Amino acid sequence: QIKKCKSIFFACKKAIGKDWGLKARTTFWIYNAIVLPKISYGAAAWGMTPNKAQRDKLLSLQNQILKTALRSASSAPRIANSIISNSLPLDLHIKQKCLSRCSSLIAENHWTLATHTHRKTKYRTHMEVADGELRRILGKLYLEISDKIRPILNIDQKYTTRITQRKKFQVST
Secondary structure (H helix, E strand, O other): OHHHHHHHHHHHHHHHOOOOOOOHHHHHHHHHHHHHHHHHOOHHHHOOOOOHHHHHHHHHHHHHHHHHHHOOOOOOOHHHHHHHHOOOOHHHHHHHHHHHHHHHHHHOOOOOOOOOOOOOOOOOOHHHHHHHHHHHHHHHHHHHOOOOOOOOOOOOOOOOOOOOOHHHOOOOO
């Protein structure tokens, strides 16, 4: 996915910024509208436990895009580019998307943790990691997660409609 996002970004850069490169606004649009959704798709499945190599690749992708947008020096630190552009580091953005989707799954009653009694490994599944993180963040509110809005029906409200005659309309010129 990271390679695809890099190729998409550089294809957009080549197509749009032929003369003097991309403007910052265009670069941020490409980043927010194309790269972020593409890279964070399916984050609920893998976003909580990226390994160091994945994390480094994500941050490298983000840093390349931010350097292009900000026209900063190649030696500029990643964190400085993130702060100047007011963007969350990409690995944290993906973690945020993962937790958001997981909380939606809980609210929709589609979240069930399978028990692994036969498993002999010491590693936890992605769902277990995400569930533990949600429980840690939300505490007592974990069981009360809901993003559903109850419909309000007000069928007794009376409406009146007035239609004026054509003669009473004033046309201003």
